[in-house]
Amino acid sequence: MPSIGIIGLGRVGCTLAFALARAGLPLTALASRDQAKARRLVKTLGRSGATEPAAVAAADILHYADLVFLATPDDAIATTCAALPWGSAQCAVHLSGAQTLEVLASARRRGAAVASFHPLNSFPASDPGSMAELELRAEALKGSYIGLSCPDAGGAAILEEIAASIGAGHFYLGEDQRVLYHAAAVMASNFVTTLLSTSAELWRQLGIDEDMALRYTAPLLFTTCQNILTLGPLAALTGPLARGDLGTVQKHLGALDALLDNSRTATLYRALAKATLPLALAKGTIDRGCADELLTLLQTEELPCVK
Numbered sequence: 028m029p030s031i032g033i034i035g036l037g038r039v040g041c042t043l044a045f046a047l048a049r050a051g052l053p054l055t056a057l058a059s060r061d062q063a064k065a066r067r068l069v070k071t072l073g074r075s076g077a078t079e080p081a082a083v084a085a086a087d088i089l090h091y092a093d094l095v096f097l098a099t100p101d102d103a104i105a106t107t108c109a110a111l112p113w114g115s116a117q118c119a120v121h122l123s124g125a126q127t128l129e130v131l132a133s134a135r136r137r138g139a140a141v142a143s144f145h146p147l148n149s150f151p152a153s154d155p156g157s158m159a160e161l162e163l164r165a166e167a168l169k170g171s172y173i174g175l176s177c178p179d180a181g182g183a184a185i186l187e188e189i190a191a192s193i194g195a196g197h198f199y200l201g202e203d204q205r206v207l208y209h210a211a212a213v214m215a216s217n218f219v220t221t222l223l224s225t226s227a228e229l230w231r232q233l234g235i236d237e238d239m240a241l242r243y244t245a246p247l248l249f250t251t252c253q254n255i256l257t258l259g260p261l262a263a264l265t266g267p268l269a270r271g272d273l274g275t276v277q278k279h280l281g282a283l284d285a286l287l288d289n290s291r292t293a294t295l296y297r298a299l300a301k302a303t304l305p306l307a308l309a310k311g312t313i314d315r316g317c318a319d320e321l322l323t324l325l326q327t328e329e330l331p332c333v334k
């Protein structure tokens with residue numbers, strides 16, 4: 028296993044550092060634009076019982092590590108990579124879902140192997156000084172899948188070993204598959220967040236705050252996820268669209284259209300309801316005629332509120 032370094036100690040950089048160190052992998056160097064942050068993370072790793080990596084400047088990291096994860100925002104990967112003096116014994120790895128290996132072209136031109144290692148999960152925060160938080164995030168990494176791209180067979184074997192050591196599975200992605208793959212990930216995570224935030228806004232109209240709304244909604248959310256994962260989306264789909272309850276959908280639309288700030292929520296409801304119709308048809312619980320009636324209803328703007 029080559030020595031490992033990480034540049035960029037944000038949400039994924041800190042989590043990965045903790046997971047690698049906890050797995051006993053040779054994490055030798057961490058580089059941050061904020062030295063105090065890097066030193067804080069080194070201390071936390073030390074307290075966790077891991078060997079402490081060096082806190083170094085990004086420009087020096089290749090003196091300490093042969094495999095370097097570039098854990099910067101997507102738009103900064105290419106410039107961060109281009110600033111380093113890569114050699115043929117080294118490997119540059121980015122963590123982006125949507126970016127191809129082209130952003131690492133500067134390292135490839137200097138003979139380094141290039142790869143991407145995209146943890147298919149959501150890492151919303153990281154405090155380099157908090158072992159409890161890093162443990163929590165590293166637990167999420169454990170059991171996740173890593174979307175890998177690595178044309179170099181030796182590099183691929185090493186990255187597979189790293190994934191397995193931190194408890195993650197892996198799959199391979201073609202360069203031309205990455206953007207759609209990442210859009211799929213956004214649908215499964217970011218947009219679920221948007222939907223729940225929108226749902227909480229509706230609860231607020233009833234005088235119930237976000238905390239309580241999320242508490243009340245949690246069993247519905249968990250059961251829905253469990254049903255989707257165990258039964259598949261078709262079998263998991265319930266509700267007025269799957270039942271063909273036109274009257275209920277009409278009431279929803281009237282109530283949403285009557286909200287003072289209606290346009291965003293009502294537009295979202297209409298778009299998602301339209302996207303749900305093919306699923307309801309495929310499920311076989313509504314027929315084409317009912318789907319057409321629902322579609323006409325959904326295409327009607329500003330329905331009167333029906334109590």
Ligand SMILES: NC(=O)c1ccc[n+]([C@@H]2O[C@H](COP(=O)([O-])OP(=O)(O)OC[C@H]3O[C@@H](n4cnc5c(N)ncnc54)[C@H](OP(=O)(O)O)[C@@H]3O)[C@@H](O)[C@H]2O)c1
Binds near residue numbers: 035040145147149150
């Ligand atoms: N967050 C997620 O859920 C998630 C999931 C899977 C994959 N990813 C991928 O992981 C990578 C890192 O994402 P992240 O969410 O960890 O981002 P992040 O929290 O914003 O952290 C990125 C870190 O990069 C450094 N940085 C910021 N701007 C920079 C710049 N202009 N030039 C050089 N370094 C810069 C900063 O670290 P220092 O202050 O230490 O320099 C910053 O904390 C991205 O490629 C992202 O697509 C993220």
